[in-house]
Each structure stands twice: as C-alpha cells, then as structure tokens.
Amino acid sequence: MTTNHANAVARPRLKELARHLGLSEATVSRVLNGAAKEHRISKETQERVKKAAAQFNYTANTLARGLRSRQSRTIGIMVPEISEGYSTAVLGGVEDVLLNSGYFYFVVSHRHRAELLREYPSLLLARAVEGMIAVDSALEEDLPIPVVAVAGHHRRPSVVNIELDHLLAARYALEHLQRLGHKKIAFIKGQRSSSDTLVRWRAITKVAAETGIEINEHLVAQLESDVPGSEPGKAATVRLLERGEPFTAIFAFNDLTAIGAISVLREMGVRVPEHVSVVGFDDIPGAATNMPPLTTVRQPMQEMGRVAATTLLRMIQGGRQEWPKSPIRILPAFVERQSTAPAVASKPKA
CATH class of the missing domain: 3.40.50.2300 (Response regulator)
Incomplete structure (x- = not known):
C-alpha cells in the first residue's frame, strides 16, 4: 500500500527562507520576531520577508527561540478583573507601550482569589515571560524576573512600585x-x-x-x-x-x-x-x-500603565543597573463636575 504525499506541503526552515530571499538568517529572524525597527531593517526588506513567509506558510517559533535565548519578548500581566474601571484603564496604557515595542503579553485575572494569586506567577514563568506587571495584585514571593507593581505597595527589592500620591x-x-x-x-x-x-x-x-x-x-x-x-x-x-x-x-x-x-x-x-x-x-x-x-x-490610570510598561522594558533591556528607585510617584488631579454643591442642613432618609 502506498501513501500519496502530493498535497503535503513542508514548511521551510529559517535557513531555506533566508536562502530564497538572498538575506542572512539573522535579518529574516529579526523581521519575523518583531525586532526589525531596533536593527534598522528597511521597510522594503521587511515587506519582502513577510510576503515570502506568508507565501511559504512559515511561522517563527518565538517560544522556542525565547527558551534558548531567554528573550521571548513576552510579558505577563496580572489584574483583579477585566471590566470597566481601574484595571482596564491601566491595562490600556500598558498595551500602548508593549504593542509599540513589539512585545507580546499574557493577561490573567484573579478576582483576588488566594489560590490564583499563588499559581499565576508560576504559570506565567512557565510561558517564558521576561517580566511581569501586577495591577492591584498581592505577590507573595520574589520572582526571578523584573516585576513592576501598579497600586501593589510591595516593599521588596525585586519589585518597582508605581503609586499614586x-x-x-x-x-x-x-x-x-x-x-x-x-x-x-x-x-x-x-x-x-x-x-x-x-x-x-x-x-x-x-x-x-x-x-x-x-x-x-x-x-x-x-x-x-x-x-x-x-x-x-x-x-x-x-x-x-x-x-x-x-x-x-x-x-x-x-x-x-x-x-x-x-x-x-x-x-x-x-x-x-x-x-x-x-x-x-x-x-x-x-x-x-x-x-x-x-x-x-x-x-491618571493610563499614564500609570504606560509608566509601568516603559519601566519594565527598561529593566529587562538594561539589567539591574536600570532599575529605578521605588516607588515612582504619580500625581492625581481634581475634576469638579455637578455631583457636589454647598452643604444644606438636610438628613438623608432611608
């Protein structure tokens, strides 16, 4: 009995894709892994690489690359919940920075459940995250990666805090x-x-x-x-x-x-x-x-998110010498609208 493999299409390896394009493997890898900008690779070359990768159904194995080099370009984010309010606004600022910097991210919500607060850091570490942002999340132990806490009020040398005044x-x-x-x-x-x-x-x-x-x-x-x-x-x-x-x-x-x-x-x-x-x-x-x-x-919740993400990337890319002093203070503002007025002698009745 014979098997017909005529319809099977083998995906090329990085070496074969680079040879087809007449480019170095490093150049092709940098484009496909989101590092073209920092290596000043021209837009024309980027378009050629992406077009060929799509044509030959090539997908960069980012996780495997990250496990080898310890540079997964991936961040873990812990929030209490994803709904209108504080966490979502902070997350919006974090996203602005990470997306513009070519970083992936995992978001997990815990609703302040103790077992999830214990488990999530390990689960994120298993996915090769290079750093973590904890939004209103109590971390119980030090982690082997940089951590920035927004409204966490952690007093640990391994954590940089972003705090409102x-x-x-x-x-x-x-x-x-x-x-x-x-x-x-x-x-x-x-x-x-x-x-x-x-x-x-x-x-x-x-x-x-x-x-x-x-x-x-x-x-x-x-x-x-x-x-x-x-x-x-x-x-x-x-x-x-x-x-x-x-x-x-x-x-x-x-x-x-x-x-x-x-x-x-x-x-x-x-x-x-x-x-x-x-x-x-x-x-x-x-x-x-x-x-x-x-x-x-x-x-300024979005600003706090942007500061958190920018700080974390600086910590990741520059090493311990780039870690800022903690906490980083953010100033509030006051917005007067129509829900306040001069006091009157009245008693609210149930």
Missing part, C-alpha cells in the same frame, strides 16, 4: 468638600482585598486630622464584595442610610462606588447634589456622562 488625592477631595461647608461627611472604604484601601484610608484620616474634619465611625462603610460594577457601592450606601446618622456628603472609594451611591440616594428620594454631594475616585469614562456628572479625583 494618595495624600494629595485625599487633600483635593476633603478640602473641596470643606470649602462647600460640608462637616458631616460619610466615607465608603475599598474592599479589604484591594491594595489601595489601607493606604488611601490612612491618607484620608491624616488629611482629615490636619484640616479639622471629624470622621464619625457611624458614617464609615466598607465595600464587602469583589463583584465588579456599582453593586458593592449600592450595598454600602444602604448600610449608611440604615444607620440613621445624618450626612451631607459621601467620599467614595472609586467612581463605580460613587455611581452606585447616587443610584441608591435617588431611589430613596435624596437628590444629588441638592441634599447630598458625592465625590468619586479614578475618573473612569462613565464619570463624565453619569447623571449628574461626577466630581472625582482623577487618577
């Missing part, structure tokens, strides 16, 4: 409410699983003490669920209202929480900002189009 952020929000005459301010703290929660709350309490703003423990609620969206903020606002303690303003952990708070207040017949002012945090795209448009502390 939370003291300035708290000052912007509280001084704004104080200027409007608000004295009874309710606070919604972040989830215990979030790396920013404790740091931001310490900043708030410090600024409150400095400015003479009283923090009433009965006007402090904490987000209790890691479910994405505004639902945790709604639940926290209901708990505040049920306590019956009067307040004229809410400073929320993030914009989604603030949007949830406004929704509950509206359902209870409490008008924003006529009865209660609401301040958010982050300035996500939906903040400006919310009704009313949300006053918020702008966290």
Whole structure:
C-alpha cells in the first residue's frame, strides 16, 4: 500500500527562507520576531520577508527561540478583573507601550482569589515571560524576573512600585468638600482585598486630622464584595442610610462606588447634589456622562500603565543597573463636575 504525499506541503526552515530571499538568517529572524525597527531593517526588506513567509506558510517559533535565548519578548500581566474601571484603564496604557515595542503579553485575572494569586506567577514563568506587571495584585514571593507593581505597595527589592500620591488625592477631595461647608461627611472604604484601601484610608484620616474634619465611625462603610460594577457601592450606601446618622456628603472609594451611591440616594428620594454631594475616585469614562456628572479625583490610570510598561522594558533591556528607585510617584488631579454643591442642613432618609 502506498501513501500519496502530493498535497503535503513542508514548511521551510529559517535557513531555506533566508536562502530564497538572498538575506542572512539573522535579518529574516529579526523581521519575523518583531525586532526589525531596533536593527534598522528597511521597510522594503521587511515587506519582502513577510510576503515570502506568508507565501511559504512559515511561522517563527518565538517560544522556542525565547527558551534558548531567554528573550521571548513576552510579558505577563496580572489584574483583579477585566471590566470597566481601574484595571482596564491601566491595562490600556500598558498595551500602548508593549504593542509599540513589539512585545507580546499574557493577561490573567484573579478576582483576588488566594489560590490564583499563588499559581499565576508560576504559570506565567512557565510561558517564558521576561517580566511581569501586577495591577492591584498581592505577590507573595520574589520572582526571578523584573516585576513592576501598579497600586501593589510591595516593599521588596525585586519589585518597582508605581503609586499614586494618595495624600494629595485625599487633600483635593476633603478640602473641596470643606470649602462647600460640608462637616458631616460619610466615607465608603475599598474592599479589604484591594491594595489601595489601607493606604488611601490612612491618607484620608491624616488629611482629615490636619484640616479639622471629624470622621464619625457611624458614617464609615466598607465595600464587602469583589463583584465588579456599582453593586458593592449600592450595598454600602444602604448600610449608611440604615444607620440613621445624618450626612451631607459621601467620599467614595472609586467612581463605580460613587455611581452606585447616587443610584441608591435617588431611589430613596435624596437628590444629588441638592441634599447630598458625592465625590468619586479614578475618573473612569462613565464619570463624565453619569447623571449628574461626577466630581472625582482623577487618577491618571493610563499614564500609570504606560509608566509601568516603559519601566519594565527598561529593566529587562538594561539589567539591574536600570532599575529605578521605588516607588515612582504619580500625581492625581481634581475634576469638579455637578455631583457636589454647598452643604444644606438636610438628613438623608432611608
């Protein structure tokens, strides 16, 4: 019995593709592995190589090359979730840099589940990543590759941190409410699983003490669920209202929480900002189009992502001597919209 192999097409090796093009193997490899720009290979040559590779169905084995050279041009990224809000905005900035630099990346989301936070670093290392970006993700051990943490607040020599200036952020929000005459301010703290929660709350309490703003423990609620969206903020606002303690303003952990708070207040017949002012945090795209448009502390999330990616690539390409001092501070801004107004003597009713 004979087998007909007439329709089988053998893929060429790199050497054969280079010989067909009359180019060196190094030139062909650099084009196919995304390194043409840094080696100043002309666009004409790049087009010839790509056209021939497509014609002969040639695919560069990037992973195998990376395992041999320890240069996979691949980055691992850990985020709590992929939905509207903080992580997605930071990820957008990271993507800008990595795509323009010819790097691949794997993104994993963990929802703050302890077992995934333990497992993911090893899984990413097994895929030959050269570095890792951890967004609001607690890493339990040092890794043998460069790591940049955005809002991770790690204090380890192996990790470079990108952190917002939370003291300035708290000052912007509280001084704004104080200027409007608000004295009874309710606070919604972040989830215990979030790396920013404790740091931001310490900043708030410090600024409150400095400015003479009283923090009433009965006007402090904490987000209790890691479910994405505004639902945790709604639940926290209901708990505040049920306590019956009067307040004229809410400073929320993030914009989604603030949007949830406004929704509950509206359902209870409490008008924003006529009865209660609401301040958010982050300035996500939906903040400006919310009704009313949300006053918020702008966290430059895409910039933080770009800084994280740029820093990581410099660490990878330049070695330990290129590692910057940690943390790298990013400055917030304040955006005043229509969800805040002068305080009035009114009591929100559940």
